Amino acid sequence: MNTSVVVDVAFWLLAVFAVYTGWRVFRTDSMVRASFFLLLSFIAVGVIMLLLSAVYLGVAMFFMMGVEMMVMALFMVMFMMNPAGLNPMMMVHQHRLSIGAGIASFVILAAMALLAGFPQRPLPDDLEPVVALGNELLGDSMLIFESAGVVLLATMIGVVVLSSQRGRFGSAEHGSMPPGLEPGGDPAGMPDDDEEAGGHHHHGHHHCH
């Protein structure tokens, strides 16, 4: 079995699939579908990276893009007011500008692919891609990467802790009581069941005497 032929065939199939799904992103009619087509395109690119022996970056593409596209689909459906993203909608806007930007970036990228001098360095036999990548990323910038990572994680957890208050007026287990109109006052907007009609009673204690 000639592995290089298999790799070539796989590369071309994946490349065509990546371009096709990338094109579908703009031709489909739903935010959710567009996000998932983009995900398919990225997965194909990730497999191409695996073929290039970038085993960490290729696999990282799968989980990063999986979560990213999922979150993107979720938020876009929420903000687009399109019920569940299943109603047909136009996926492109500012047609002239985007056509111009598309042609310009295609020309630039194609010129780079054709004109740039790519290095011809066969992989060494004892290549440890994960170790090499780790040294490349974390060799001199360990402190920056690690502190940024910890700060991001702390932010994420902080946001969830702050927003995980369940009811509007506190934890659901404690019963939902609105706060008083003044500090320590009776819960606002509760029906009066005693006969002090009309009067604002400022007893400061519970209104069932």
Add this chain to the structure above:
Amino acid sequence: MAASVMLEQLVWPLAMVFAALGGGVYLWAVLDGLAARSFGLPRAQSVWQRPLSRGAWLLIQQSNNTEAPDRWGWRLAPALYLALAAVGLALVPWSRDWVATDLATSLVLWGSVEALATVVIFLQGWSANSHFALMGAYRYVALGLSYILISMFVLIGVALPAESLAITRIVASQQDVWNVVRQPLGLPLFLLVGLALTFRGPFNLADSQDLAGGTSVEVSGPPRLVWELARSAMLVAFSGIAATVFLGGWLGPWLPGPLWVMLKMLAILAVQAWLGRWFAVITPSRCLSLMWLILLPLAFIDLIWAGVVALL
């Protein structure tokens, strides 16, 4: 020579993957039935027969359709979920030589399977174009991130002593002492995450009764059969990874490696079945708090523990 290499590296590992997809799923259904019986739930049929008759019934049942579903997602989601479970099982090393997918980053690939499962579960609920299914899908995505985070931290913990992201190297690093002993918080957390990721037992919030079946409320017939097979297969894959990274995988005296892996997987599935029946379903909001406020900090402690032990 080439034929024997092919047999070792391709045929036997793949045979094990398919055996786990078929036999593992069936045995899981039997274990779940046994767990249900041990808690006194009445069963009309024997636990050995019930999974087969349910499968046969789903196979001949009409497959439902909804008004204007997303046709591709609607039909593909169960199959994609099953495919992800198969990818997970392909990462399990059955012995030193029988590994279907031996990547330098196979542990990260398992993390990707967990992340992509979120997409597929969302697709299953969303594509039906139906209220309860969509609510189940949104619910799973909202909770799924916390499951994945806990799983990642626990798995980074087992990669530390091996100094590698390859699952085979992680098994080899447990030659003297298994990770379940070295990192006592790891396996319990991973077991809970496994139930959550396959939405079973206490964490069955995506396909739950309060949503009339959640993401699969509209699915019937053969697609429903594939969906249920895929959910079980994902749990079997989960048990394979847990048996490998915490219980020493193929390591063990007397018996051949693949047999050890299977026995350990069955033990984990039995514990999962019992846990799933023992705990009641919790509400989504309390599940969110449990994950972020209790289990995630425990995962941090597990990781710090693993780091300190690795440094000493």
